[in-house]
Amino acid sequence: MTEETTTAAADPEHVHAAPFTVTPRDTFVDGAALFPGDTGVLPMKVRQALVKLLKGPYIDGGRDEKLWTTLLDNQLILRSRLSELFLTLQLDHDRKVAVLRPVDPEAIGGSTRSSILRQQRALSRVETIVLLRLRLLLDRHVTAQTDPTITREEIADLVAHYQPAGQQDALRDSDVVTRAITKLLARQLLLTTGLDEVYTISNALPLALPFENIGDIPAQIEALIAASTDPSGTEPLLDLDGETAAPGEEDSDDDGDAAIGDHTEATEEQK
Numbered sequence: 592m593t594e595e596t597t598t599a600a601a602d603p604e605h606v607h608a609a610p611f612t613v614t615p616r617d618t619f620v621d622g623a624a625l626f627p628g629d630t631g632v633l634p635m636k637v638r639q640a641l642v643k644l645l646k647g648p649y650i651d652g653g654r655d656e657k658l659w660t661t662l663l664d665n666q667l668i669l670r671s672r673l674s675e676l677f678l679t680l681q682l683d684h685d686r687k688v689a690v691l692r693p694v695d696p697e698a699i700g701g702s703t704r705s706s707i708l709r710q711q712r713a714l715s716r717v718e719t720i721v722l723l724r725l726r727l728l729l730d731r732h733v734t735a736q737t738d739p740t741i742t743r744e745e746i747a748d749l750v751a752h753y754q755p756a757g758q759q760d761a762l763r764d765s766d767v768v769t770r771a772i773t774k775l776l777a778r779q780l781l782l783t784t785g786l787d788e789v790y791t792i793s794n795a796l797p798l799a800l801p802f803e804n805i806g807d808i809p810a811q812i813e814a815l816i817a818a819s820t821d822p823s824g825t826e827p828l829l830d831l832d833g834e835t836a837a838p839g840e841e842d843s844d845d846d847g848d849a850a851i852g853d854h855t856e857a858t859e860e861q862k
Contacts, residue, residue: 633672637665641672644680644691648778649795652687659687686794716815718771720753721746722780723808723815726800729792741781743788746772753816 625635633641640661643650652659662669663682670680677694714722725741732739747768754764772790775781780799782791802808 633668636661637668640665641669644669644673644689645676647691649798650689651779651793651795652689653794659689662689681798683798686797688795688798690795690798714771714774715767717750717753717767718774720812720815721749721771722775722796722800723812724749725775725780725792726796726802727805727808729794729796730805732792739792740784741790741792743768743772743790753812 625631625638631638640650640658643658644662650658650662652662666680666682673680673691677699678691679694681690681692682688728741729739747764750764750768750771754760772781776783776790778799780793780796782793784791800808
């Protein structure tokens with residue numbers, strides 16, 4: 592008598608997918624919990640670096656060498672965690688600056704913003720011109736190896752110089768200067784000093800305005816000056832978070848927590 596053994600096919604309704612498991616790739620560090628219910632695997636200093644990156648607007652390694660070292664030593668895991676949030680990490684090793692960039696929505700098949708970074712209020716035409724002039728000024732200071740500082744009065748002179756003839760308005764221009772300084776301080780592209788109304792131009796500015804050729808900036812300024820759609824130069828134009836705002840569009844006044852973004856497409860559209 593021959594005994595036949597048959598194997599029944601598994602019932603698809605009773606097949607369950609394997610539960611999610613943590614692989615060695617996910618577990619870089621398996622330290623003690625930092626608080627009750629903690630399921631994280633990163634040590635304290637790496638978590639703090641991640642939080643500071645997300646808080647933004649950037650990390651300045653020249654001002655915090657320990658944080659910069661932590662960031663460099665843990666790039667792999669930090670980039671992995673940021674990718675989960677549709678963010679990429681950009682490092683400028685020469686200037687010791689780290690910033691976050693949102694992933695292009697088109698790269699992930701979406702048409703809307705997928706980043707957790709908050710959109711900042713766009714800069715106006717005049718404010719954009721001021722920022723471009725600051726970029727030129729920073730380059731000159733770097734070449735001369737001098738401190739890149741600028742005063743409120745010098746910024747006011749820039750604003751007045753680029754206002755169309757016959758359209759200067761002392762009260763309005765003063766307000767433009769105040770708004771420009773406030774926005775750039777919030778983004779930490781201008782930094783306070785120990786002196787009243789004297790500011791340091793941040794080394795992170797080249798990442799906000801990433802020109803391959805510094806000589807292209809004057810042409811950008813001339814194109815903005817020639818723009819006739821906004822005679823007063825106060826309408827929103829340049830968004831450092833990567834998007835332009837429509838004229839008259841209102842955004843939150845809170846500019847402090849978003850990362851620095853690319854500007855080139857925004858300014859090209861104005862030519």
